[in-house]
Amino acid sequence: MVQVIFSGILGSIIGSFVTCWCERRLNGDSVVSGRSRCNACGRVLLKRDLVPIFSYLALHGRCRYCGAPIPKTSFVNELAGAVCFVCLSWQWGWQLWTLRNAVLVILLMAVATIDETAYIIPDFLVAAGVLWWGFTAWLLHQSVFKNLLGAFILAALVWAVSMAMDRVMQRESLGGGDIKLFFMTGLFVGRYFVLWHLLLSACIGLVMYGILRYRSSDQKEEIPFGPAIALSTILIIILEPILVRFLIVNY
Ligand SMILES: [Zn+2]
Incomplete structure (x- = not known):
């Protein structure tokens, strides 16, 4: 306690x-x-x-x-x-697992704050996350290759979706920073949760967009997506034991 x-x-x-x-x-x-x-x-x-x-x-x-x-x-x-x-x-x-996730929370908090204010996701924060993941994965004997593959697939999927959206909407929908951030967070949520992570980020993003649209008088076209990705990652990391139990019971 x-x-x-x-x-x-x-x-x-x-x-x-x-x-x-x-x-x-x-x-x-x-x-x-x-x-x-x-x-x-x-x-x-x-x-x-x-x-x-x-x-x-x-x-x-x-x-x-x-x-x-x-x-x-x-x-x-x-x-x-x-x-x-x-x-x-x-x-x-x-324990080490808690420290791994605590450092991730700190990095994501910084990402969300900067993206929310300045509409940028600094590369060095994403790089720090990737390095921290690699270091802790090595200490915790996690399967590095499979999670790397999962994160790559997630980032590629987000990139493809954003390309398609750019075509339809005739403007940039997602920034390159968002795609890199998805890669980093994909490593942490692990290969089983990358699709959940993508869906949850999209849902949170839509809710945030709705709230901002509703509250602000200037109808800005752009909203930062980093906070939604950060929140989705943190929710999955914290709820992981419950999600795993749910998946085992139901499938
Ligand atoms: Zn004052």
Whole structure:
């Protein structure tokens, strides 16, 4: 129990750090130095304004000094980090498998945050994911070849579908970053789940598209797909034991 609570706290702190890192990276600021400031008025934030999840709730999502809204991304990431880390440590305790998935969650959180803000998926985050998968697959004695093949097939399928969609819609539907991300996440979900992963990502993407269309007045044509791929991956990783049991019982 202590492990699970500690994991939740750690997850929320990491979620907060990931948001800060992405923000500073996108703004071209130094990632390691400098105190946290309000984006609107520039005042240095107090320690009590930097407690993950709780500060946002206590301040009703607004800056203490100027009242400017604090970006929801930080709250979402802190909460997501806490929930994911609690689920992972609840299910598997603290072991290498948990660490593998925890690092994946951190990478995907960064991918989703940057894609959501800047509509790009940095190659180095995808490459880091592939390397981390290879390293842990080697430590955990997983079948590297079969999962690589599964991920390749997934990426090729997504590429073919996006090519067909581009033709029909006469514009770019999926970016190259999305296809590379599918390859990386395909490695982690494993060969049995790549199609589920694709379907779930598409469903989440459609729901997100619907919500954005409904809420925003400017009818932008483009929406980032990275967050949908990230969410689908995390759901499959966390629900994997339940999905496996379901598949064994039913097929
Ligand atoms: Zn302020």
